[in-house]
Amino acid sequence: MTYRQPLRIPGITELPTSGAGMRIGLFGGSFNPIHQGHRLVVEETLRRLYLDALWVLVTPGNPLKNHDDLAPLADRVTAARDLLNHPKVRVTGFEAAHGFTYSWQTIAYLTQAMPDRNFVWIMGADNLVHFSRWERWRDIAAMVPMAVYVRPGSGRRAPVSMAASALAQWRIDEDDATRLATLEAPAWVYLHGRQSPLSSSAIRARRQHVKPK
Numbered sequence: 380m381t382y383r384q385p386l387r388i389p390g391i392t393e394l395p396t397s398g399a400g401m402r403i404g405l406f407g408g409s410f411n412p413i414h415q416g417h418r419l420v421v422e423e424t425l426r427r428l429y430l431d432a433l434w435v436l437v438t439p440g441n442p443l444k445n446h447d448d449l450a451p452l453a454d455r456v457t458a459a460r461d462l463l464n465h466p467k468v469r470v471t472g473f474e475a476a477h478g479f480t481y482s483w484q485t486i487a488y489l490t491q492a493m494p495d496r497n498f499v500w501i502m503g504a505d506n507l508v509h510f511s512r513w514e515r516w517r518d519i520a521a522m523v524p525m526a527v528y529v530r531p532g533s534g535r536r537a538p539v540s541m542a543a544s545a546l547a548q549w550r551i552d553e554d555d556a557t558r559l560a561t562l563e564a565p566a567w568v569y570l571h572g573r574q575s576p577l578s579s580s581a582i583r584a585r586r587q588h589v590k591p592k
């Protein structure tokens with residue numbers, strides 16, 4: 380598959396910089412395309428997790444998804460930069476440059492390369508529902524604290540999912556979310572708050588529908 384090939388695109392695949400001790404959210408996604416639901420998660424987690432920075436990691440391709448209608452990485456990065464225009468947000472496609480396929484590779488790399496940063500993995504509740512299908516998901520939970528943001532359709536299923544049950548003893552109260560980034564993993568929080576019903580697949584389906592024949 381082409382997405383496995385290491386790929387360097389100037390201005391797209393660089394790793395952001397940050398200072399020691401910073402609390403950095405890692406928000407991985409396909410962003411195919413980016414939408415206001417993503418922006419909501421970014422805004423809420425920046426505030427609730429008390430983050431100094433949030434890195435949006437535009438994946439070369441989710442290993443559990445079909446990539447037939449995946450837009451080029453550079454286009455997804457550019458669109459994400461346009462929509463998530465915030466001084467603390469950096470958007471990068473750096474995983475492609477390293478040939479990373481799985482999130483555990485990204486997280487292992489970052490936590491080893493920058494051991495003095497406080498990284499937090501961020502994902503929507505739908506991803507917690509399927510988290511137990513991710514490659515080395517228990518290792519991910521052992522490497523970084525994780526924040527899960529509520530999402531319509533998954534709000535009830537996520538907290539009783541296989542991964543949530545397996546990691547239950549390390550869940551912290553959302554009132555303590557500001558501490559999450561500085562806690563030793565495993566630690567995770569389930570954040571409730573404003574919700575958006577938007578999804579990239581619905582946007583793609585609408586675009587298909589209005590395409591001229």
Ligand SMILES: Nc1ncnc2c1ncn2[C@@H]1O[C@H](COP(=O)(O)OP(=O)(O)OP(=O)(O)O)[C@@H](O)[C@H]1O
Nearest residue numbers: 408409410411416502503506530575577578579580
């Ligand atoms: N409306 C939303 N509310 C909360 N989290 C969301 C929302 N949309 C996406 N996310 C989260 O943002 C991250 C990136 O999501 P992704 O780019 O796959 O968008 P998506 O809308 O879920 O796409 P698709 O419909 O193609 O699966 C994931 O962790 C996902 O759970």
Ligand SMILES: O=C(O)c1ccc[n+]([C@@H]2O[C@H](COP(=O)([O-])O)[C@@H](O)[C@H]2O)c1
Nearest residue numbers: 407408409438441443481482483513514
């Ligand atoms: O590592 C895995 O096995 C794995 C399985 C599914 C999804 N992910 C990652 O989860 C993030 C969210 O993916 P997505 O497609 O829901 O936006 C993105 O960074 C993916 O690469 C990772």
